[in-house]
Amino acid sequence: MTAAPVSSTAALTARFDAHLMPNYGTPPIALVRGEGRRVWDADGTRYLDLVAGIAVSALGHAHPALVKAVSDQVATIAHTSNLYVHEREVELAERLTALLGSDGGDTRVFFANSGTEANEAALKLVRRAAGTGRPRVVSTVDGFHGRTSGALALTGKPAIRDPFGPFGLDVVFVPYGDADALRAAVDTTCAAVFVEPTQGEAGIVEAPEGYLRAVRSICDATGAAFVLDEIQSGIGRTGRWFAHQQAGVLPDVLTLAKGLGGGLPIGACIGFGRFATAFAKGDHGSTFGGNPVSCAAALAVLATIEADALLDAVTANGDLLARGIAAAGHPLVAGVRGTGLWRGIRLTAPEAPRVQAAAAAHGFLVNAVAPDVIRIAPPLTITPGEIGEFTAALPAILRDATDEETT
Numbered sequence: 029m030t031a032a033p034v035s036s037t038a039a040l041t042a043r044f045d046a047h048l049m050p051n052y053g054t055p056p057i058a059l060v061r062g063e064g065r066r067v068w069d070a071d072g073t074r075y076l077d078l079v080a081g082i083a084v085s086a087l088g089h090a091h092p093a094l095v096k097a098v099s100d101q102v103a104t105i106a107h108t109s110n111l112y113v114h115e116r117e118v119e120l121a122e123r124l125t126a127l128l129g130s131d132g133g134d135t136r137v138f139f140a141n142s143g144t145e146a147n148e149a150a151l152k153l154v155r156r157a158a159g160t161g162r163p164r165v166v167s168t169v170d171g172f173h174g175r176t177s178g179a180l181a182l183t184g185k186p187a188i189r190d191p192f193g194p195f196g197l198d199v200v201f202v203p204y205g206d207a208d209a210l211r212a213a214v215d216t217t218c219a220a221v222f223v224e225p226t227q228g229e230a231g232i233v234e235a236p237e238g239y240l241r242a243v244r245s246i247c248d249a250t251g252a253a254f255v256l257d258e259i260q261s262g263i264g265r266t267g268r269w270f271a272h273q274q275a276g277v278l279p280d281v282l283t284l285a286k287g288l289g290g291g292l293p294i295g296a297c298i299g300f301g302r303f304a305t306a307f308a309k310g311d312h313g314s315t316f317g318g319n320p321v322s323c324a325a326a327l328a329v330l331a332t333i334e335a336d337a338l339l340d341a342v343t344a345n346g347d348l349l350a351r352g353i354a355a356a357g358h359p360l361v362a363g364v365r366g367t368g369l370w371r372g373i374r375l376t377a378p379e380a381p382r383v384q385a386a387a388a389a390h391g392f393l394v395n396a397v398a399p400d401v402i403r404i405a406p407p408l409t410i411t412p413g414e415i416g417e418f419t420a421a422l423p424a425i426l427r428d429a430t431d432e433e434t435t
């Protein structure tokens with residue numbers, strides 16, 4: 029079953045450092061294979077995966093439905109380009125439209141290959157719809173929308189944004205979750221508001237109750253487009269298909285990626301109402317976007333979430349996870365926030381990297397998303413028993429993380 033690794037972690041990371049750009053630093057672990065919620069590194073160590081490739085591997089690793097869908101599709105036709113239509117992409121657009129509760133009459137989908145590309149499409153779409161009289165876009169402080177120039181211009185994290193400006197886009201940043209600040213910033217010169225339902229990369233930072241409804245009404249009052257970035261929150265992560273369904277609002281434009289392909293690269297920009305048809309022929313495109321293999325993977329993800337009733341499981345297991353974390357009762361834990369299987373463990377000190385390392389030493393992959401926040405975003409298929417393994421080990425992980433600090 030296990031193919032012999034060709035390189036040890038040390039040997040592989042040395043080659044990585046010699047040949048790949050230093051933008052990721054040196055990854056501490058070399059992963060070789062996965063099965064379900066388990067992954068194995070190049071030295072044969074097994075981990076319980078509570079990161080899922082940053083909220084991507086929704087069905088875990090090597091899920092039979094994903095393997096079959098991708099294998100069958102790649103053996104049938106792997107790529108067509110958008111010069112030709114193929115059934116998987118149409119089926120996926122129909123399926124997403126149905127999940128969004130629309131009758132399809134005023135909903136249209138554009139497929140990209142990643143989250144940032146989905147937001148680039150959204151940015152072009154809202155500017156096309158707005159014409160020239162609305163040069164401004166409003167986004168949120170600490171929000172994350174991607175790394176390409178347009179999406180980066182909308183990203184409110186100075187450390188990753190500032191070295192690359194100016195962007196040639198008039199973006200105003202307002203504090204996240206503050207409806208009054210948003211109301212003050214949005215006027216009729218504003219083409220769009222970009223916002224996440226919960227800020228993922230900021231550390232699973234939730235908005236106050238009613239915030240998305242306020243965004244909706246501010247956009248309605250000014251004619252600005254409401255673009256909701258559900259790249260991290262969408263496709264079941266919160267226990268709903270989409271986080272906005274909990275809030276009871278529909279945006280004008282919705283962007284998706286991460287969990288959609290279950291590990292295959294795909295993004296989607298979905299327009300509602302007048303935004304469904306704001307692109308004219310020739311306005312946008314992608315050679316790989318909506319490729320048959322990624323669409324087949326996404327269809328398998330959606331079918332499995334439905335067939336295995338994973339939305340209910342996400343809610344129940346997410347609650348179990350949050351209770352288990354709270355029960356750790358360690359002074360380093362300030363609390364846990366988030367919804368479903370998308371949780372942030374807030375720490376009382378900026379020790380998240382130490383906690384991440386201590387967790388790995390105990391056989392758990394977790395993510396230090398911020399200096400004082402650990403992100404837990406496991407596959408949606410995680411079991412109560414697996415959650416119990418982690419929450420049982422958490423006190424020892426926290427003890428080791430704080431012990432190391434004093435040595």
Ligand SMILES: *Cc1c(COP(=O)(O)O)cnc(C)c1O
Pocket residue numbers: 142143144145147172173174175224228229257258259260285286
């Ligand atoms: C990850 C993420 C993106 C960027 O997606 P990529 O696929 O990395 O380009 C954009 N917005 C949000 C909210 C994300 O979490």
